[in-house]
Amino acid sequence: xxxxxxYIDGQxxxxxxxxxxxxxxxxxxxxxxxxxxxxxxxxxxxVAKAAEAQVAWAxxxxxxxxxxxxxxxxxxxxxxxxxxxxxxxxHGKTLPDGRGDVQRGLEVVExxxxxxxxxxxxxxxxxxxxxxxxxxRQPLGVVAGITPxxxxxxxxxxxxxxxxxxxxxxxxxxxxxxxxxxxxxADLLKEAGLPDGVLQIVNGDKEAVDAILDNETIQGVAFVGxxxxxxxIYSRACSNGKRAQCFGGAKNHMIVMPDADLDKAADALxxxxxxxxxxxxxxxxxxxxxxxxxxxALIERLVPRIxxxxxxxxxxxxxxxxxxLITKASKERVAGLIDKGVDQGATLVTDGRDFALQGYEDxxxxxxxLFDNVTAEMDIYKEEVFGPVLSQVRTESYEDALKxxxxxxxxxxxxIFTADGDAARDFANRVNVGMVGINFPIPVPLSYxxxxxxxxxxxxxxxxxxxxxxxxxTRTKTVTxxxxxxxxxxxEFAFKPMD
Ligand code: NAD
Numbered sequence: 001x002x003x004x005x006x007y008i009d010g011q012x013x014x015x016x017x018x019x020x021x022x023x024x025x026x027x028x029x030x031x032x033x034x035x036x037x038x039x040x041x042x043x044x045x046x047v048a049k050a051a052e053a054q055v056a057w058a059x060x061x062x063x064x065x066x067x068x069x070x071x072x073x074x075x076x077x078x079x080x081x082x083x084x085x086x087x088x089x090x091h092g093k094t095l096p097d098g099r100g101d102v103q104r105g106l107e108v109v110e111x112x113x114x115x116x117x118x119x120x121x122x123x124x125x126x127x128x129x130x131x132x133x134x135x136x137r138q139p140l141g142v143v144a145g146i147t148p149x150x151x152x153x154x155x156x157x158x159x160x161x162x163x164x165x166x167x168x169x170x171x172x173x174x175x176x177x178x179x180x181x182x183x184x185x186a187d188l189l190k191e192a193g194l195p196d197g198v199l200q201i202v203n204g205d206k207e208a209v210d211a212i213l214d215n216e217t218i219q220g221v222a223f224v225g226x227x228x229x230x231x232x233i234y235s236r237a238c239s240n241g242k243r244a245q246c247f248g249g250a251k252n253h254m255i256v257m258p259d260a261d262l263d264k265a266a267d268a269l270x271x272x273x274x275x276x277x278x279x280x281x282x283x284x285x286x287x288x289x290x291x292x293x294x295x296x297a298l299i300e301r302l303v304p305r306i307x308x309x310x311x312x313x314x315x316x317x318x319x320x321x322x323x324x325l326i327t328k329a330s331k332e333r334v335a336g337l338i339d340k341g342v343d344q345g346a347t348l349v350t351d352g353r354d355f356a357l358q359g360y361e362d363x364x365x366x367x368x369x370l371f372d373n374v375t376a377e378m379d380i381y382k383e384e385v386f387g388p389v390l391s392q393v394r395t396e397s398y399e400d401a402l403k404x405x406x407x408x409x410x411x412x413x414x415x416i417f418t419a420d421g422d423a424a425r426d427f428a429n430r431v432n433v434g435m436v437g438i439n440f441p442i443p444v445p446l447s448y449x450x451x452x453x454x455x456x457x458x459x460x461x462x463x464x465x466x467x468x469x470x471x472x473x474t475r476t477k478t479v480t481x482x483x484x485x486x487x488x489x490x491x492e493f494a495f496k497p498m499d
Pocket of ligand 1: 146147148149150151173174175176204205206209210224225226227229230247248249250280281384386412453457
C-alpha cells in the first residue's frame with residue numbers, strides 16, 4: 001500500500017510518529033494509501049526550518065516572487081490531468097469536478113502573478129515641512145494553512161499562493177483524507193523555483209493542528225473547514241496572539257420567486273444541490289419557493305431531473321454527475337439525517353438511502369434525495385448535511401423567504417431566481433449573507449474579488465483570496481521621514497550651494 005509523506009525543506013519525507021491515517025477510495029470503500037500523522041515535535045521542526053527560509057524569501061523582490069507564481073501557473077496547466085486525478089482518486093468527485101477544483105486554485109495563482117502591484121504602499125509628499133510619509137506591506141513571517149477535504153487542490157492553493165507571494169513561509173496542514181494533491185503542488189512549486197523550506201507540508205490530525213496553534217513562531221493561521229473546528233481554531237489562535245481567519249460551514253438558501261424561469265431554477269438547484277455529492281460549502285441545500293404554486297411547479301421539474309442523474313465512481317466516465325461521499329461515517333451521518341427528516345414530518349420525495357451500484361457495494365454512495373415541506377425546526381434544515389440532499393421550505397411571501405434566509409445561523413452563499421430587478425436588488429442589499437447570486441446558484445466570486453461568508457460561516461475580519469488575502473498575509477508599516485537639509489531656515493534653504 002502506498003505510504004504518503006510530509007514535504008519538508010523541498011523534499012518528501014517519511015513521518016516519524018508511527019501514527020498513520022487511512023486514505024480511502026470512497027467508491028470502493030477500500031483503503032488505498034496511508035498518510036503519516038505528525039507529532040508536535042515534527043510540526044515545530046518544520047516551522048523552525050520555515051522561519052530560516054523565510055528571511056531570504058522576504059528579501060527576494062516581489063517581481064521575482066511573482067515569477068515563481070507565473071512558473072507555477074504554467075506547471076499547473078501542464079499537469080492539470082495528474083492533479084485532477086489525484087483529487088478525484090481520494091475525494092471521489094468526478095474528473096470534470098476534479099479539474100474544476102484545480103482550475104479554481106489556478107485562478108488565485110494567476111492573481112498572485114500581479115503581486116508587485118498588489119503590495120504597493122502609499123506615499124504622501126510634504127505631509128509637513130520636509131516630511132514625507134509612506135506605508136509598506138511586510139510579510140507576517142511564518143503562517144499556517146489548515147484545509148478541508150472537499151477541495152483538496154483549490155483551498156491549499158487559495159492559502160499558499162497569496163501567503164508565499166507576500167513573502168511569508170507557509171506551513172500547510174492539508175486534510176488527512178485527501179493529502180496527495182497538495183504534495184503534487186509542492187513538487188511543482190519546487191520546479192517553479194520556490195526555495196526549499198518556504199512551503200512545508202505537515203500531514204496530521206488534531207495533534208498537528210494544536211501544535212500549529214501553540215507554536216510561538218507562527219504569526220497567522222488561515223483555516224477552512226467545519227464551523228465547530230473553525231470556531232475552536234479561531235479562539236485558540238487569537239488567544240495565542242496570532243492573526244486568524246477561519247471559514248466554516250454553510251446552509252445556502254435559494255429563493256425562487258413566482259416570476260422566475262422555473263426550468264432554469266430547477267436546473268440550477270440540481271446542479272448546485274447534488275454536484276460533488278453536495279460536498280461544497282457553496283452548495284444550495286435549501287430551495288425556498290415563494291407560494292405553493294411555485295413550490296409544486298418546482299417539484300414537478302426537479303423529480304425527472306433527479307431521476308436522470310448518473311451516480312458513480314470518477315472512473316466511470318465524464319458523464320457521471322456525482323460520486324460517493326468522503327467516508328463511511330459521512331454516509332451514515334447523511335442517512336441518519338434523512339431518517340430524522342422523515343421522522344420529523346418532512347415529505348421524502350426522492351430517497352437516496354438505498355442507492356446501490358453493482359461492483360461498488362462497499363462504496364460511500366448516497367443517491368440524490370429531495371425533501372418537500374421542510375420546516376425551520378427540523379434537523380434536516382438546521383444542520384449542514386454536506387451530502388446530496390435538497391430540502392424545500394415553502395414560504396408565502398418574499399419577505400418570509402428573506403426572513404428565513406436571514407434567521408439562519410450560517411451566511412456563506414445565497415441566491416434568488418427572479419425576473420424582477422427590484423426584488424433582486426432588494427435581496428442583494430438586505431440579505432445578511434456574504435456571497436449573493438442573482439439567477440446564479442453558486443456565486444463563488446472570481447479570484448480578483450474575495451470569498452467569505454457572514455454569521456457562523458466565517459470567523460475573522462478579512463476574506464480569502466483577492467485583495468483581502470494580501471491584507472491578511474501582510475502587516476502595514478508606516479514611515480514618517482524628515483530630511484533636515486531640505487528645511488528652510490530663515491526663509492532660505494539649508495542646502496549649501498557648491499561654489
Ligand atoms: P473539518 O473541520 O473536519 O476539517 C478541516 C481541517 O481541520 C482538517 O485539516 C482537519 O484535519 C482539521 N481538524 C478536524 N478536526 C479537528 C479538531 N478536532 N481539532 C483540530 N483540527 C481538526 O472539515 P472537513 O470535513 O474536512 O470539510 C468540510 C467542511 O468544510 C464543511 O463544513 C464545509 O462547509 C467547510 N468548508 C467551508 C468553506 C468556506 O470557505 N467557508 C470551504 C470549503 C469547505
